[in-house]
Amino acid sequence: MKKSLKQLGAFLILLLIWNSYTNVTEASTFREVYTVNSGSGVLLREAPSTGSTSIQHLTNGTFGTVFSIDANGWARIQVDGVTGYAPINFFKKATGTIKIANSIGGLIVRESPSPTSKNLATLKYKMIIEEFSARGGWSFVQYGNITGYVASNFIGKPITYPAIVASKSGLVVKNIASTSGASIAAIPNGKKVEVHSELMGWAYVSVGDTKGYVVASFLTKEMPVTIPSTNNLINPKQVITHKEMTTFLQQIAAKYPRFTELKQIGTSVEKRPIYAIRIGNGKKEVLFDASIHAREHMTTNVLLEMIDTYSANYASGSSYLGFNVRSVLDKTAIWFVPMMNPDGVTLVQLGANAVANKASVLSINGSSDFNRWKSNIRGVDLNDNFDSEWSKISNSRPGPSYMQYRGPYAFSEPEAKALGNFMTSRPFKTNISYHSSGQIIYWFNYQKALELSRDRGLAGQLSQLTGYKVMPPQYLTGSGASADYFIQETGMPGIVLEISPYVGEKPIPLSNWDLIWKQNAKVGLYVANEAAKR
Ligand SMILES: [Zn+2]
Structure with a gap:
């Protein structure tokens, strides 16, 4: 009896030591972000006393990392690598925003907002951090016990x-x-x-x-309430808005987490997200984009139907139109950017009342009928805004217009910049850019030798698949087009497919859908399969 009591006592002491040890460990790694909350600021001092030497004056709104707070209310705090003491009642706890690391090569956290400052850590792609402030291109962030600065353009809002x-x-x-x-x-x-x-x-x-x-x-992740049980998540024979597309993409990503990845690659002028979604786990990748021109929003339907059909066949392990979908997409994944110009598409589909810049688009267009509108919401034609010999474009309109105004400078528009950055952020083997109308194929941007015959050949194969006519080379002095920029930057094929028989300056009627899908159903798988050899 005595012996076991002794043992119990020893055990309790051990437990006590262990407990205090873990408490000490946690206390020593405690980090919380505070911000100065005092109009006149506060002095950072060498020691926790008002008589101590001051190191630095911290202005109102300055962010700092608090390591500990003593019984008298003095906080040990670090600001941009400088550590000192200040009374905690001059601060308030900062509230952060959840952000995701979008830099594929890793996100460097620095001690102060400068590219030459000390490198504290490198965070992995897709890690979540809290952002407390963003100024001058630098964001003050926290990841676990690491606080510091990262380049603001390498973090983004995660898709939940x-x-x-x-x-x-x-x-x-x-x-x-x-x-x-x-x-x-x-x-x-x-x-x-x-x-x-x-x-x-x-x-x-x-x-x-x-x-x-x-x-x-x-x-x-299976959410039967929000994800339809059918393998057919969207009806492509209807006008699909940005909002409806967003729901669909989130359903696809939630339903098929093992072989899809949904990310936001940018934000439009009116703050609508621009999404990219990957289907397949292939190491090689190709890029499809659509609706860079607002009135051409039927091209979004083409990409969404590819996403819907290919992912259902991937999941069930089936063949589709002669392609073993899983085997093709696990060699070459397809990234889809189904709506490049969400503000413009919203304007064409829902009218001026649906956009924030109502007065300015009415004045640019000179009419409340926006069926002919191709540009983004600022009247810049996004397919003239890429930096592919942009300065040599000879036929730009002088100012904002429903089409063909190249903008004040190359990549002045956030939508063009988003796709331009995405194009060069991954080693894409092919870019297919969907437009309407006319059933024709553009493919030329001054390629030479083997690249010329390779790209002419791929255009010819797509012509056989779709029945669309391959256009002869056009020797433009300047272009600004996204596919031309892709060719220029990557040396890989960048091909424009213009769907539907020619309809003039308006959206494609839904009655043309069946023909369009018949012509294009295979294109994604064909292009992915073709790219596997590069
Ligand atoms: Zn177009």
């Missing part, structure tokens, strides 16, 4: 989707995507959460005030 915790004992939430991270909360079994990112087997989730990383395999 719902999931349910499926773990009987619930899930522990970590502050970083690692078992060595601090446990900061727990989420019970059956709870619905929003997933912001997935990487290395971890998912960043949020529910209420709780946010952090959980083990991804304990989440179920």
Whole structure:
């Protein structure tokens, strides 16, 4: 009896030591971001006392990392690499925004907002961080116990989707995507959460005030309530708005997480997201885009029907029109950017009342009928705004117009810039750019020798597939077109397909859909398969 009591005592002491040890560990890695909340600012001092030497004056709104707060209310705080002390009541806790690391090569966190400042860490692609401020191209962010500055254009707003915790004992939430991270909360079994990112087997989730990383395999992404059980998620024989497209893409990404990836590659002038979605796990990649011209929004339907059909056949392991879909797309994945010009498409489909810049588009167009509109919402023709000999464009209109105004400078428009950046951010083997109308194919941008015959050959094969006519080379002095920019930057084929018999200056009537799909159903798989050899 005595002996076992002694053992119990020893055990309790051990437990006490272990407990205090873990507490110390957690305290020493405590990091919280605060911001100065005092009109006249506050002095950062060498020691926690008003008599101590001041190091720096921190102005109102300055962000700092708090390591500890002592019993007298003095915080040990670091600002841009300088550590000192200040009274915590001159600060308030900062609230961050959830952002995703979009830099494929890794996101460097620096001590201060300068490219030459100390490199604190490199965060992986798709890691979730909290952003507290963005100024002069630099964002102050936190990842676990790391706080510092990253280039603002390498982080973005993540695309979220719902999931349910499926773990009987619930899930522990970590502050970083690692078992060595601090446990900061727990989420019970059956709870619905929003997933912001997935990487290395971890998912960043949020529910209420709780946010952090959980083990991804304990989440179920099948959401029968929001995802139709049919393998046919969209009816392409209808006008599809940006909002409807967004829902569809989120359903596809949630339904097929193992072989799709949805990301936002940019934002339009009126802040509508520009999405890209990958279908397939192939190491090689090709790029399809559509609706760079507003009135040509039937081209979005073509890409959405490819996404819908190819992913259903991939999931079931079926062949489609002679292609083993899974085997093709696991060699070459397809990235689709189905709506390049969401503001312009919204204007054409829903009219001037649906856009923020109503007065200016009415004045540019001179009419409330926007059926002929090709440009973005500022009256810039996005397919004249790319930096492919932009300065030599000879036929630009002098100012904002429903079409053919190249803009004040190359890549002046966020939509063109988004696709231009995306085109060169990954080693795409082919770009297919969908336009309407006329059933013709453009492919030439001064290629030479083998590239010339390769690209002419691919245009010919697509002509056989679609029945569209291959256009002879056009020797333009300057272009500004997205496919020409792709050819110029990558040396790979960039081909324009103009769907539908010619209809003039207006959208393609829905009655032409059946013919268009028959001509184009195979194009994605054909192009992916062809690219596997490059
Ligand atoms: Zn066009």
